Amino acid sequence: MSISFPHVGSFTYVMESICHEMGRTDVVVPNKPTNKTKQLGSRHSPEWMCTPFKMLFGSFIEVLERGAYELVGTLFIDYCRLGYYTPIYEIILEDLGYDFEFLHLNFNNPTGFIQEMKRRTAGLTYWKTFRAFQIGWIKNRFIDIADKCLYSYQAVELEKGTSQRVVNRAHRKIVETKGMRNIRKLRKIIPKMFEDEVEIDKKADPLRVVVVGELYAVVEPSINLDIMTKLNELGVISYTPITFCRWIDVGSRANPFKRPSFKTAIKKAKPYVEYRLGGKTQESIGYSIMYKEKGWDGVIHLYPFTCMPEIITRSIIPQISREYEIPILSLVLDEHTGEAGLKTRLEAFIDLIERKRKVNGDNIK
Amino acid sequence: MNRVGLPRALIHYKFSEMWVTFFQELGAEVIISPKTTKKIKQEAVNIAPNEDCYSTKLYYGHVMAIKDQVDYLFIPRYGASDKKYVGCPKFIGLAEVLRSMFPDLPPIIMPHYNTAKGRDGKLSFYFKAMKIASMFTKNPFKKIRAFRLALKKHNQHKKDLVIDEKTLYKWEQSKLFLNDSPKSNPGERQLKIALVGHSYVLNDPYASLDIRTILKEQGVDIITSEQMPRELIEKQMDKQNFQLYFYYEREILGTIMHFLESKTVDGIIHIMVFSCGPDSIAGEMAARFSKRNPAVPLLQLVFDELTAETGLKTRIEAFIDMLRRGIDEQIIFQTTKVHV
Numbered sequence: 153m154s155i156s157f158p159h160v161g162s163f164t165y166v167m168e169s170i171c172h173e174m175g176r177t178d179v180v181v182p183n184k185p186t187n188k189t190k191q192l193g194s195r196h197s198p199e200w201m202c203t204p205f206k207m208l209f210g211s212f213i214e215v216l217e218r219g220a221y222e223l224v225g226t227l228f229i230d231y232c233r234l235g236y237y238t239p240i241y242e243i244i245l246e247d248l249g250y251d252f253e254f255l256h257l258n259f260n261n262p263t264g265f266i267q268e269m270k271r272r273t274a275g276l277t278y279w280k281t282f283r284a285f286q287i288g289w290i291k292n293r294f295i296d297i298a299d300k301c302l303y304s305y306q307a308v309e310l311e312k313g314t315s316q317r318v319v320n321r322a323h324r325k326i327v328e329t330k331g332m333r334n335i336r337k338l339r340k341i342i343p344k345m346f347e348d349e350v351e352i353d354k355k356a357d358p359l360r361v362v363v364v365g366e367l368y369a370v371v372e373p374s375i376n377l378d379i380m381t382k383l384n385e386l387g388v389i390s391y392t393p394i395t396f397c398r399w400i401d402v403g404s405r406a407n408p409f410k411r412p413s414f415k416t417a418i419k420k421a422k423p424y425v426e427y428r429l430g431g432k433t434q435e436s437i438g439y440s441i442m443y444k445e446k447g448w449d450g451v452i453h454l455y456p457f458t459c460m461p462e463i464i465t466r467s468i469i470p471q472i473s474r475e476y477e478i479p480i481l482s483l484v485l486d487e488h489t490g491e492a493g494l495k496t497r498l499e500a501f502i503d504l505i506e507r508k509r510k511v512n513g514d515n516i517k
Numbered sequence: 518m519n520r521v522g523l524p525r526a527l528i529h530y531k532f533s534e535m536w537v538t539f540f541q542e543l544g545a546e547v548i549i550s551p552k553t554t555k556k557i558k559q560e561a562v563n564i565a566p567n568e569d570c571y572s573t574k575l576y577y578g579h580v581m582a583i584k585d586q587v588d589y590l591f592i593p594r595y596g597a598s599d600k601k602y603v604g605c606p607k608f609i610g611l612a613e614v615l616r617s618m619f620p621d622l623p624p625i626i627m628p629h630y631n632t633a634k635g636r637d638g639k640l641s642f643y644f645k646a647m648k649i650a651s652m653f654t655k656n657p658f659k660k661i662r663a664f665r666l667a668l669k670k671h672n673q674h675k676k677d678l679v680i681d682e683k684t685l686y687k688w689e690q691s692k693l694f695l696n697d698s699p700k701s702n703p704g705e706r707q708l709k710i711a712l713v714g715h716s717y718v719l720n721d722p723y724a725s726l727d728i729r730t731i732l733k734e735q736g737v738d739i740i741t742s743e744q745m746p747r748e749l750i751e752k753q754m755d756k757q758n759f760q761l762y763f764y765y766e767r768e769i770l771g772t773i774m775h776f777l778e779s780k781t782v783d784g785i786i787h788i789m790v791f792s793c794g795p796d797s798i799a800g801e802m803a804a805r806f807s808k809r810n811p812a813v814p815l816l817q818l819v820f821d822e823l824t825a826e827t828g829l830k831t832r833i834e835a836f837i838d839m840l841r842r843g844i845d846e847q848i849i850f851q852t853t854k855v856h857v
Contacts, residue, residue, distance in 0.1 A: 198801035200792050229633075229762045231606040233794055239759050240798060243805050256759065425613055427594065427629050429606040458568065460794040464610035467566045471617040484568070 154178035155272065156220030158211035159185055161371035162299055162323065163396045166292045167224065169327045173284035175274030180220040182211050185374040189214055190487040196244055203456035203486045204368040205237055207375055212241060216250050222272060223252055228259035231430030232461060235259075259399075287335065289400045291326055294338045296395050298322045301346040303391060306384040307358050310351045318349050356387070359505060362443040363392040364436040365454035366462050369485050370394050376454055377491050379483075379498070383452075386502050393417075393439050394432055417442055424468050431461025440472055440480060450479040450505040452498075457486035479505050519545040519653055522587030522623070524579035525552065527572060528595055528608060530716045535671035536591060539646070542663030543653040548587050550579040553723035557582055562822050566614075570793040571821045572717055573607050575724060580615060580622070589626050589652075590615075596631025602764040603633045605795060626652070682746050689781040695740050696729070702736040708840055711776050713742040713769050714788030715796075718820065725788060726826050728818075728833070732786075735837050740782070742772040749775050761802075763795040773803045777810045783840045784814045786833075791821035814840065 157167045159182040171179045185207055193210025212223060225238035238254055245252055255272060258264050270281040302319040309315050322342050329335050361383055369375055370392050383390040397404065398414050405412060417438025418428075425434050440451045453469060455462035466482050473480045481501045483494070521540045523529060529536075533549070540547045551557075553575060561578025580590065592612040597603045612627035628645045630637055637645075643664065650660040680688075680695065687693050691707065701707070710732060718725050719741050732739055750771030754760065761767055769787070776782050787803055789796040800817055807815040816836045818829065 198797045201797045201801070202794070227759050229601065229603070231603055231609075233798060236759070236761060236798060239757065239761075240801060243802060247805060247808070258759075424617065425610065427596070427609055427631070427635065429596075429609040431606070433606075433610070458792050458794065458797075461606045461610070463566060463568050464606065464614055466568070467614040468617045 153221050154180050154219055155222040155224070156180035156182065156215040156218075157224040158182060158208040158215070159372070159374075160208075160368065160396075161373060162295050163292070163371060165295055165323050165327050166288050166396070166400075169291050170284055170288035172327070173287050174269065174272065174281070175276055176272075177274075180215050180218055182215050185211055185372070189374075194487050196248065198240075200458050202233060202458050203375060204366075204372075205233070205240075206487060207368075207372065208237065209241060209244070212245070213248075213250075216245075216252055221252060223254050224257065225254040226257050226259060232459075285400075286403065287332070289397075289403055290332075290335055292396055292400060293404075294326050294335075294342055295323070296397060297339065298326065298342050299395075300391060301343055303380045303384060304389045305346050305350045305352060306381065307387055307389045308352045308356045310353055315346065315350045318345055321345070358387055358389045359449045359502065359509065360389045360391070360447075361450045361452060361502075361505070362439065362448050363390055363452045363454060364394055364432070364439045365452075365465075366432055366456055366459050367394055367396070367399075369454040369456045369459075371396070375456065375485050375489075376483075377485075377489060377494055379452065379454065379494070382495060382498055383502075386499065388502055393443075394435060398435075413442075414438075424472065425464070429461055429464065431459060431465075433461045433465045436462070436465045437468060437472060440469070440478055441476055444476050444478045449509060450481070450501065452501070453480055453482045454485060455482070457484055479508065520587045520589070521545045521547055521626075522580075522583040522590045523547060523549045524576055524583065524590070524592070525550045526576040526579045526721075527611075527717050528593075528604075530720045532671065534674040535667045538670040539650075539663050539667035540591070540653070542666055543650055543659065545653050548583055550583045553578070553721055555723075558723065558822060564618075566618075568792065569607070571790045572715070572724065572793070573611070574822065575721075576611065577615070584622055587623055590623055591626045594627050594629040596629070596635055597633035597764060598630070599764050600632055602760070602762045602767060603631075604764055605793075678744060680744050680746060682749060685740075685746060685749070688740060689779075691738075694738060695744060696738075697733060699733045699738050700736050705736065705841065708735075708737045708784070708837065709782045710737050710739050710840075711742070711772060711782045711785045712739045712788070713772050713785060715765060715769070715790065715793075716743045718788055718790055719743070724820065726820070726824060726829050728786070728788065728829070731830060731833055735834070737837065742769050745772045745775070753778070761798070763798070766795040766799045769796075770799045770802055773815065774806060777806055777813050777815075780812050782813060783843075784816065784836065786836070787815060787817045789817060789819045791819050814843070 155171055155176050155178065164182065168179060168181055189210035190207060192213050193206035197206045197209055227238055228235040238256065242254055255268055257268055266278060266281055269285065270276065270278055273281055298319055302315055305315040322345055326338060329338060363370055363380065380390045393413060404410055414435050418434045420441045421434040421438035424437050428434060436453060455466065469480050469482060472478065523536055537547050557578035558575065560581050561574045565574035565577040592615065594612055595604060595608045612625050615622060616625055626649055628649060629635065630642060630645065646664050647660055650663060654660060688695055712719060750768055753771040753774040754767050761770060773785055773787060776785055787800065789800050803815060804817060
């Protein structure tokens, strides 16, 4: 009766630690999706279903074959298909003849959510179950910090591969830390780890590029072919404001003294897309404008093939690019995306923004 | 200076009665784009974003066809009219995408209406309608009259279109025709087929390659998914653990599930539009349910801008031949059983 979940970028570590906090020792941790996972997922999926569905499905089949029984599934009502993945997975997996059971975690129904979680814990009380979930969302913040550090240090490191090694240790440390007091200390420990261990080129003046777009396409390195690291290899600092914190960080949303950044982004996007229409449409547009105003050099917009809300973003982005003079590169990703094609386009885009900065700098002089 | 343009695509097929009455009562001249032609399609495919679904692409063509003749374009941002279930995100984003892609379009009237997530109720619907009405007239009586008449027309249209369970039962017993009476082929039993799909595909003869006429010529009596009684659909969809939340997709999947269960039709034809998001869900589920319950054959057809009429005709003829042969074989089988 082991519990498992699909691989979703570095959010996997959060899910792993939630499962540990729930008192489960029989956790099947998913492997990183490979080409085989993509093929496995798309073989059994509907033809023009969005790519995250296929990738997650491949990941589910892999963990089922490694002996998992309980699978984490989410349900919610939205304009996007993401809320209805679990029922379709159930139907297809039943037809394929697997033995499994889904956790129906319904985001529209918080009490049902905690009840369902409690049922799967090793006999914890409601309070402890909630506490486990809380530890999950707090750890998610530190995972975000670790990723932010990685993608800025990696761009300017002197010895290639140091920051990758440090982040692997940092992720493990986040997963293994126990006790709320120790966990809260991680906020200072993780940046310190990078500061101490990674030697950086202090003279470098790297470009800064922000990556926006659909959540899964941004956070999962195997669908976007690790675009963040590819940017780092070109000597560019990359950062994504789109993480899972909007999904699970209940704490910062309930905090009246703190204004989450996505609310500012949505406000910025109002003249272009006034009402929420699912996905990350408003956030993508808003963050592009916000980071331009902060002085970042370019924006990369990622979205999976046939994603309904992001096609709308894709159509509006040329106007944003024109009005605010932001260089924006829109990339469609699916299971057939080739590495060489992506790399060439990234290199061309970076050359373009580098030249733009040079020209602007000359003008100022 | 008060010509209003309505593109004949997407939700126009659901709400045209309401909109046309409303603007006409306000004294505006209503210009509806012509029915889809090859020219409209080609223009649409050229200018539309290349990942949109075929029906959304056609919308761009319809807008381009009327943009020079009108002062206003009416493109509502329609989220949902149900308390819980939503429509397609494209309906909400369409007006803003058009404004962003073609800045030289006439001013777009784009009211937002969403009961599922936007907390819009009956009252806000009224206020929004009044706000639009103020653009055309200042007479409050005229405004209210237009609003009431429009709602009345819409409800009447819905009432005429959607049948009740008694009528459905009569149709299943071959006592009446719901659509045009099909050509009768002597010596052959009349087939019954459920034609399932979005209203903006079924009612657009060009987009659906005139599938209704093809079926009529073949001597097939049809019922469409938009005619189905809502209670039956809800009853079928309630069987699921977690409700499918796309409103128009519920209609489609519920119809398929009903006929798979009741076995009162000879076959089901499900029309899908390429790269329509909700259709990919409903199509997959329908195919899986049909595999589990194979008594009623299901034919799924995918339409896009490259679909040719000949190919479609061949497949439909093959499907109908299969249905006819299936019945004959059943009769032989039954008779032999009796004799043995």
